[in-house]
Amino acid sequence: xxxxxxxxxxxxxxxxxxxxxxxxxxxxxxxxxxxxxxxxxxxxxxxxxxxxxxxxxxxxxxxxxxxxxxxxxxxxxxxxxxxxxxxxxxxxxxxxxxxxxxxxxxxxxxxxxxxxxxxxxxxxxxxxxxxxxxxxxxxxxxxxxxxxxxxxxxxxxxxxxxxxxxxxxxxxxxxxxxxxxxxxxxxxxxxxxxxxxxxxxxxxxxxxxxxxxxxxxxxxxxxxxxxxxxxxxxxxxxxxxxxxxxxxxxxxxxxxxxxxxxxxxxxxxxxxxxxxxxxxxxxxxxxxxxxxxxxxxxxxxxxxxxxxxxxxxxxxxxxxxxxxxxxxxxxxxxxxxxxxxxxxxxxxxxxxxxxxxxxxxxxxxxxxxxxxxxxxxxxxxxxxxxxxxxxxxxxxxxxxxxxxxxxxxxxxxxxxxxxxxxxxxxxxxxxxxxxxxxxxxxxxxxxxxxxxxxxxxxxxxxxxxxxxxxxxxxxxxxxxxxxxxxxxxxxxxxxxxxxxxxxxxxxxxxxxxxxxxxxxxxxxxxxxxxxxxxxxxxxxxxxxxxxxxxxxxxxxxxxxxxxxxxxxxxxxxxxxxxx
Numbered sequence: 001x002x003x004x005x006x007x008x009x010x011x012x013x014x015x016x017x018x019x020x021x022x023x024x025x026x027x028x029x030x031x032x033x034x035x036x037x038x039x040x041x042x043x044x045x046x047x048x049x050x051x052x053x054x055x056x057x058x059x060x061x062x063x064x065x066x067x068x069x070x071x072x073x074x075x076x077x078x079x080x081x082x083x084x085x086x087x088x089x090x091x092x093x094x095x096x097x098x099x100x101x102x103x104x105x106x107x108x109x110x111x112x113x114x115x116x117x118x119x120x121x122x123x124x125x126x127x128x129x130x131x132x133x134x135x136x137x138x139x140x141x142x143x144x145x146x147x148x149x150x151x152x153x154x155x156x157x158x159x160x161x162x163x164x165x166x167x168x169x170x171x172x173x174x175x176x177x178x179x180x181x182x183x184x185x186x187x188x189x190x191x192x193x194x195x196x197x198x199x200x201x202x203x204x205x206x207x208x209x210x211x212x213x214x215x216x217x218x219x220x221x222x223x224x225x226x227x228x229x230x231x232x233x234x235x236x237x238x239x240x241x242x243x244x245x246x247x248x249x250x251x252x253x254x255x256x257x258x259x260x261x262x263x264x265x266x267x268x269x270x271x272x273x274x275x276x277x278x279x280x281x282x283x284x285x286x287x288x289x290x291x292x293x294x295x296x297x298x299x300x301x302x303x304x305x306x307x308x309x310x311x312x313x314x315x316x317x318x319x320x321x322x323x324x325x326x327x328x329x330x331x332x333x334x335x336x337x338x339x340x341x342x343x344x345x346x347x348x349x350x351x352x353x354x355x356x357x358x359x360x361x362x363x364x365x366x367x368x369x370x371x372x373x374x375x376x377x378x379x380x381x382x383x384x385x386x387x388x389x390x391x392x393x394x395x396x397x398x399x400x401x402x403x404x405x406x407x408x409x410x411x412x413x414x415x416x417x418x419x420x421x422x423x424x425x426x427x428x429x430x431x432x433x434x435x436x437x438x439x440x441x442x443x444x445x446x447x448x449x450x451x452x453x454x455x456x457x458x459x460x461x462x463x464x465x466x467x468x469x470x471x472x473x474x475x476x477x478x479x480x481x482x483x484x485x486x487x488x489x490x491x492x493x494x495x496x497x498x499x500x501x502x503x504x505x506x507x508x509x510x511x512x513x514x515x516x517x518x519x520x521x522x523x524x525x526x527x528x529x530x531x532x533x534x535x536x537x538x539x540x541x542x543x544x545x546x547x548x549x550x551x552x553x554x555x556x557x558x559x560x561x562x563x564x565x566x567x568x569x570x571x572x573x574x575x576x577x578x579x
Contacts, residue, residue: 045453046521048514054160054463055510057112057485058121058423060167060212062095063472065125067102071142074131076169077180077221081228088230093478099470099488100495102146107497109153111469111486115503116510120154121422121465123164123212126171126193133171135192144200151204162420162465163201164209164271165194165252168217168227168475175229181222181241182233187248194252198260206266208256209352209422210249213273214302218242223374226476235372236332239319243334246305246344253347270306271352271422274299276402276409280362280383290363290380293318295409297378307414309345310336319377325368332372350462353410354423357395358402359384391439393427393481398439400446407454407461418462421451425467427474428482435487436532440502441525448509466506470497501532 062078069075082094101108112120126133128143154161170180178185194210211217220227222237231237249270256268277294279287296304296312304312311333320331336344359382366376388397403424410419426443428434448464455461471484479490485506486497508524515521 044515044518045449045456046515046517047452047456048512048516049452049455051513053461053513054118054420055506055513056117056119056121056160056162056463056465057115057467057469058162058465059101059468059470059472060123060164060169061125061128062098062123062167062169063468063474064099064101064470065128066095066097066100068094068096070102071146072128072131072140073125073143074127074133074140075172076125076127077172077175077228078169080172080175081230084230088228089476090478090480093473095473097495098473101470104495105150105153108469109157109159111497111499112154112159113157114499114507115469115485116507117159118510119160119162119207119463119465120469121162121164121209122150123167123169124197125169126166127169129196130171130193131173133174133189133193135189135196139196147201151201155204160207161205162207162209162422163197163205164212165197166190166210167212168221170228180229181218181244182231182237184244184247186244187251190248191251191255195255195259198256198264202256202260202264202266206264207420208266208268209271210252210268211245212271212352212422213354214242214245214249214270215298216273218245219374220476235374235377238374239333242301243336246302247340249306250344250347254343267349269348269350269352269420270302271354272299272302273354273356273423274406275356276358276399276406277361277382278358278402278405280360284363286363287361291361293378294359294361294380294382297374299406299410300413303351303410303414305336305341305344306348307345307417309341315377318379322368322372322377326372348417350418350420351410351414352420352422353407354467355403355406355421356424356426357397358388358399389439389442391426391443393477396427398426398443398446400443400450403447404450404454404457407451407459408457411454411457411459416458416460418460420462421464423465423467425483428471435498435500435535436529437500437502438529440500441505441528444502444506444509445515445521449515452514499532499535501528504528504531 062076067073068079078095081088082096085092124147125143128146129140130137131140132138151161151163174180174186174189180186194208197205198208217227218238218241221229222231222233222241223235225232233240253268256266260266274295275298277291277298279291281287293314296314300312301315304310310316315333316331319333323331323333362381362383363379364381365379368376370376384397385399388399391398407419407421410417424447426440428437428440444466451461451464466485468483468485470486471479471482471488471490473479474481474483484500485503486499489496489498505524505528508527509515512520
């Protein structure tokens, strides 16, 4: 068996017998999911989700809204990052217009109605509401009105808003003045911002997400520099940023709990993204330890403080040891005081879980002399099986069974919390207009079915958010990756949307609340492809129709004018003949 190293490295591995991690084996009586039983695990489960299960789609403000400097909005770190001209984004693209969502609220709400979703997960733009990031400096009333009207439009369509407070677009002035998430004062500024949102929208919003995927925000923003603010503080910056994010989350949760919960009766949680990590060789204890270490450095980094009061022990041990070997007096991983541990523990009414793919994990010891870094601290290598379906983005492979395992891991690791799947989706495979997205249908079918199995296993999953409603700005990838149910033509000024085949398929899953029987599920697939084929033909004919429309706009007035002139001439001739 061969495995490809994540990032393109090829690793030739000996054939191995692979079963689940030892801590998942505790669930084997319910899962039936050892790799010996791979045929059983791969089998499709026909059944329905619990009554009241919430189906939705998601997006984020910076990726879709555009209107980057309109109606009083202040600049964000991502505006600065994309405008720098330093090649931070593929093709030097920006999100200045993005999907033009700021001006297309009613159209996008109509798309949500067409999908039959129960909820819509979106984020608020901190600098649109507080241009400087500081509440004391003034609130942008137009920003408040925009989101208030948007929330009202959703509720009028019986769509529940699930609102993220921060999805990476930190106000630029907070970065310039304080160093952004490197500064502990961000916790207070974030709490003030959160309180404003609770006050302005909490009478209608009952599901709040404080942060979306803070691990990526910290790692790519403060370690690799691939994301805004583009800092490369290797082995230190990301841990400090995460430390302050966790404090900010807890402070916002307590603010809601103490001031707003009794009046508004809402829920506050956090959304954490993590791929599943499976050991390459189940007979090798080091691979098993490496796989668990992978999950703890990914999910446990943020979830453990919130559910248990402190960082995972394995993180403290590894980073502490490597810091000492590097000649440091203190660990590069910050420390919570006893008071902070108590304050942070229990600050989540639900666990938001984002998941896209799976990795095989094997141990690799990185010498401390190589210098501090997140990758070296973990002492592991991520690998992919070349037989896994490749969905286009080099990091994303379709491995549905990993989703079930991650859900069950979260259930047992964190005391059976209510779980909302907050992100799960597949990007476009081809770099062209493609409405017949069969691969996304297969991904959606496989992953939602594994989620159904996890519910049958006992995981307390309340809802599912597919990522995403629209094709949108994809951070450092610009517009090259497309995750949307709706294709967006970014070459046209008005950013028209076109439904892909997956729209029809997801709509059927939602309406049936699951997978009733093989015949019906197969008919969904055929119907979806039939619909997209028609849509593709219409899309292909659109240039001709646009041309005809232009010609009509030119010809009709011209013909009418000629008719009037001819009528006038005839009338004059008639009058002369009569006289």
